[in-house]
Amino acid sequence: MSQIAPTEPASSGPGRRDGALIEVRNLSKHFPVTEGIIFRKEVARVQAVADVSFTLMPGETLGLVGESGCGKSTTARLITKLLPASSGQIFFEGRDITKLSRRDMLPLRREIQMIFQDPYSSVNPKQTVGQIIGAPFDIHKIPGDQKKQVRELMDRVGLNPEHYNRYPHEFSGGQRQRIGVARALALRPKVIICDEPVSALDVSIQAQILNLLEDLQDEFKLTYLFISHDLGVVRHISDRIAVMYLGHVVEVAQADELYEDPKHPYTAALLSAVPKAYSDTDARERVVLTGDVPSPMDPPSGCPFHPRCPKARIVAGSKDKVPDNCRDVMPPLGEVASNHYAACWYPVDVGEKLHRAAHA
Amino acid sequence: MSQAIEDFGLPVQGPISGQDTEQVEGRTPRQLFWLRFRQDKVAFVGLAVILLLTLTAIFAPVIADKVAHRGPNDQTLAREMTDEFGLPKGPNETYIFGADKAGRDLFVRVIYGARTSLLVAIVATGISVVIGVTLGMIAGFIGGKIDTIISRLIDVILSLPLLLFAIGIAAACSTSKEGCLGGRIKPGLGLVVFIIAAFSWPYIARIVRGNTLSIREKEFIEASRSLGARNSRIMFREVLPNLVAPIIIYATLIIPNNIIFEAALSFLGLGVPQKTPSWGRMLSDASRLLEVAPWMMIFPALFLVLTTLAFNLLGDGLRDALDPRAGR
Numbered sequence: 268m269s270q271i272a273p274t275e276p277a278s279s280g281p282g283r284r285d286g287a288l289i290e291v292r293n294l295s296k297h298f299p300v301t302e303g304i305i306f307r308k309e310v311a312r313v314q315a316v317a318d319v320s321f322t323l324m325p326g327e328t329l330g331l332v333g334e335s336g337c338g339k340s341t342t343a344r345l346i347t348k349l350l351p352a353s354s355g356q357i358f359f360e361g362r363d364i365t366k367l368s369r370r371d372m373l374p375l376r377r378e379i380q381m382i383f384q385d386p387y388s389s390v391n392p393k394q395t396v397g398q399i400i401g402a403p404f405d406i407h408k409i410p411g412d413q414k415k416q417v418r419e420l421m422d423r424v425g426l427n428p429e430h431y432n433r434y435p436h437e438f439s440g441g442q443r444q445r446i447g448v449a450r451a452l453a454l455r456p457k458v459i460i461c462d463e464p465v466s467a468l469d470v471s472i473q474a475q476i477l478n479l480l481e482d483l484q485d486e487f488k489l490t491y492l493f494i495s496h497d498l499g500v501v502r503h504i505s506d507r508i509a510v511m512y513l514g515h516v517v518e519v520a521q522a523d524e525l526y527e528d529p530k531h532p533y534t535a536a537l538l539s540a541v542p543k544a545y546s547d548t549d550a551r552e553r554v555v556l557t558g559d560v561p562s563p564m565d566p567p568s569g570c571p572f573h574p575r576c577p578k579a580r581i582v583a584g585s586k587d588k589v590p591d592n593c594r595d596v597m598p599p600l601g602e603v604a605s606n607h608y609a610a611c612w613y614p615v616d617v618g619e620k621l622h623r624a625a626h627a
Numbered sequence: 628m629s630q631a632i633e634d635f636g637l638p639v640q641g642p643i644s645g646q647d648t649e650q651v652e653g654r655t656p657r658q659l660f661w662l663r664f665r666q667d668k669v670a671f672v673g674l675a676v677i678l679l680l681t682l683t684a685i686f687a688p689v690i691a692d693k694v695a696h697r698g699p700n701d702q703t704l705a706r707e708m709t710d711e712f713g714l715p716k717g718p719n720e721t722y723i724f725g726a727d728k729a730g731r732d733l734f735v736r737v738i739y740g741a742r743t744s745l746l747v748a749i750v751a752t753g754i755s756v757v758i759g760v761t762l763g764m765i766a767g768f769i770g771g772k773i774d775t776i777i778s779r780l781i782d783v784i785l786s787l788p789l790l791l792f793a794i795g796i797a798a799a800c801s802t803s804k805e806g807c808l809g810g811r812i813k814p815g816l817g818l819v820v821f822i823i824a825a826f827s828w829p830y831i832a833r834i835v836r837g838n839t840l841s842i843r844e845k846e847f848i849e850a851s852r853s854l855g856a857r858n859s860r861i862m863f864r865e866v867l868p869n870l871v872a873p874i875i876i877y878a879t880l881i882i883p884n885n886i887i888f889e890a891a892l893s894f895l896g897l898g899v900p901q902k903t904p905s906w907g908r909m910l911s912d913a914s915r916l917l918e919v920a921p922w923m924m925i926f927p928a929l930f931l932v933l934t935t936l937a938f939n940l941l942g943d944g945l946r947d948a949l950d951p952r953a954g955r
């Protein structure tokens with residue numbers, strides 16, 4: 268990987284791996300909060316994504332989890348270049364695509380596709396299914412019998428090809444999501460970024476769509492970045508999982524390892540809230556986090572989790588105190604076990620009980 | 628959630644389980660619109676009146692020739708249709724709507740007036756739709772400084788004392804044959820259309836901008852962008868089809884405004900040229916003879932009210948049928 272810039276800090280992290288399909292390095296995005304109508308003045312900024320690094324290896328599914336507003340969708344939009352990054356780099360097959368123009372990006376659009384969260388907003392109500400799924404062929408001027416190709420796609424994702432000329436309002440949420448899947452699949456991409464593709468669906472339909480995504484992955488050798496706020500859903504589809512909190516990636520590990528042995532106190536707290544039947548560890552006590560998620564407009568100093576962290580309170584030995592380094596210094600995303608990364612000064616030990624701290 | 632996870636991972640259910648494939652009913656948006664519109668009796672009456680008026684306007688020369696046997700400026704019967712004091716006579720067998728003060732057939736003039744009214748209003752509305760949609764879409768879609776400029780322009784025009792300005796322009800340009808701005812703007816139908824269009828496009832632009840702003844945030848726009856679509860494709864293929872309903876609705880609703888606008892200008896003697904029959908000018912003529920010749924007021928006024936009412940009813944019906952969620 269000769270393209271790796273010399274500016275790269277020497278720290279090891281999950282953001283460095285040879286042969287990665289997508290590599291995200293120190294990616295940040297802030298949105299300015301402006302005031303004034305004619306002369307806009309930036310009065311604050313929302314730090315939606317802060318110094319995020321990770322890799323996506325060919326054929327794998329990387330789950331990206333975190334609470335609402337932690338920056339998952341923004342990360343997805345940065346990678347698909349729907350939004351310009353404030354800083355950091357995005358590599359696709361080793362090539363820096365961060366600054367590519369729309370025209371230069373065009374061929375890469377075929378490789379990186381996206382499935383959206385809201386099946387009602389993600390398909391144009393004024394276009395027929397045929398037009399929606401046919402759009403990628405139009406935009407990329409793909410020769411051949413478009414109608415036939417679209418019908419094949421419809422068949423593949425479980426839609427009746429006869430419904431080619433129907434409008435989205437005639438379809439259920441699950442079927443609309445299949446339209447979105449077919450559209451993303453049309454150009455035979457290498458990667459599909461799935462931004463909460465099942466969150467808006469009925470539980471009974473969720474499984475069908477997840478099954479479809481898995482089947483398609485096998486058939487077309489797809490790589491997924493699978494975003495969800497639902498740890499249950501991510502666990503089953505993901506090979507590795509990255510946990511986000513307030514714009515930061517705080518932990519990355521193999522899916523099973525993350526569930527069995529979470530190292531970051533935030534991950535541990537999240538997992539403790541997942542119903543027992545779906546987490547392997549027995550007798551996991553629920554860690555109730557105190558306080559609200561801080562505003563990304565005014566993020567805490569040091570570790571972003573320190574105002575709510577039970578582990579920091581255990582270390583400090585008091586309910587109202589946290590260690591100085593937690594409060595002042597942002598912990599780097601370091602390797603705490605083999606291929607297991609966590610951004611924490613005091614990673615959770617195996618079997619350590621955090622719930623007491625929260626109630627101590 | 629729990630159920631999803633249980634089902635998930637069991638390969639028994641293939642992706643093509645037809646479970647939610649059945650309840651699909653095959654109706655296009657157009658069919659749905661028609662189903663809803665058909666039930667709206669009031670809007671239907673409006674539509675019927677408009678069609679009738681349009682036919683009347685188109686065939687006014689034929690009707691005048693075959694039914695009344697005279698043209699709008701025909702004064703051959705002027706002597707019979709005015710009394711010894713020069714006052715017009717009321718409706719009778721020959722002049723079913725009565726005569727005006729020059730002894731012309733009011734019926735013929737009223738149906739010719741429909742021509743003027745509809746022509747001016749529809750052409751002016753067409754122009755304002757083109758301008759309004761273009762500027763509204765650019766403002767809403769591109770945003771930033773361009774949006775600020777266009778939006779302020781809209782605000783300024785909408786806050787102007789419209790009639791006063793229109794009168795000003797019309798007066799400056801219509802009083803002499805040479806027109807104004809060194810003869811670049813000539814008096815006549817064209818000027819009236821221009822003035823009306825200049826003051827009514829902001830209504831369309833404002834609606835279009837607002838709708839564009841909300842459509843722009845939809846995920847299907849991002850989807851299109853993530854496929855690599857150009858802005859032009861997104862505007863014409865993704866945004867514009869979603870604007871058709873509001874454009875039709877608001878165009879239908881500003882037509883009656885523009886009809887009244889033209890009538891007002893003509894009433895003030897600043898509208899269409901002298902010889903062109905116009906409801907506004909007829910009303911103005913009638914106002915001086917209201918006591919002795921009320922029919923001169925009644926018939927043009929009746930047509931004016933009927934026409935604007937019909938367009939308003941149709942517009943409301945279209946709104947209900949095209950956009951049932953937009954409550955009132």
Ligand SMILES: Nc1ncnc2c1ncn2[C@@H]1O[C@H](COP(=O)(O)OP(=O)(O)OP(=O)(O)O)[C@@H](O)[C@H]1O
Nearest residue numbers: 298313315334335336337338339340341342496563
């Ligand atoms: N265009 C924008 N302008 C300003 N702030 C934004 C914008 N988009 C997102 N944000 C802010 O950035 C933060 C991260 O948003 P993002 O949509 O990425 O979160 P998310 O993790 O996807 O949440 P959710 O689960 O609700 O989808 C939020 O605080 C959000 O308010």
Ligand code: SF4
Nearest residue numbers: 570573576593611612
């Ligand atoms: S660094 Fe400190 S505050 Fe942050 S998660 Fe670790 S223990 Fe908690």
Ligand SMILES: [Mg+2]
Nearest residue numbers: 339340341462
């Ligand atoms: Mg999101």
